Amino acid sequence: MSTPPLRLFFAIPCCPQVACDISNWRARHAIDGKPVAAENLHLTLAFLGSQPRGELAALEALAANLEPAAFTLHLDRLARWKNGLLYLAPSKTPAALTELELGLREQLLATGFSLESRPFKPHLTLARHCPRLPSAPPPTFDWPATEFTLFASENTAKGTRYRALAHWPLRPPTPA
């Protein structure tokens, strides 16, 4: 019997402290819609969709080729897309994040994976099916990104769970 494919994506998982702060902030404001579980808060770098398990080795090898630099994400925008997705985003995208996303995209395309061509809009989803933008002033969260991860998204009885399959460190800045 063949093994079922995996629903894969690369992302930066939110560190537990910032995830807790975001989750507490969210709970203090009347935010309608379906909240993303605190343990699932993340920033997607590349969505691969359904992939055979046999692709995992190639994905891990190409990710290991990257040498991305660490950065801090300054989440200072609260916004909502018209599809009801409520999110936090940085007003300025750190150059190291742009480089990581571009490097990953380049490697994935070169290895034969298909990616959507929409421009990268870095964001952390707070809730889905949110009917309106909350009137709360935008909060500010400083999120130190130290690793990126290959996740399998799985449906469980408790809702969607992201299973980390492999992760790679982001290189800390070298002292001057």
Ligand code: ATP
């Ligand atoms: P669910 O769909 O079960 O409610 P989810 O959206 O968190 O939960 P997935 O659909 O598996 O789980 O998505 C995993 C990640 O990939 C999320 O960040 C999601 O926004 C992103 N994603 C899903 N589909 C696409 C797509 N077609 N293009 C780009 N990113 C996507």
Ligand code: MG
């Ligand atoms: Mg989804």
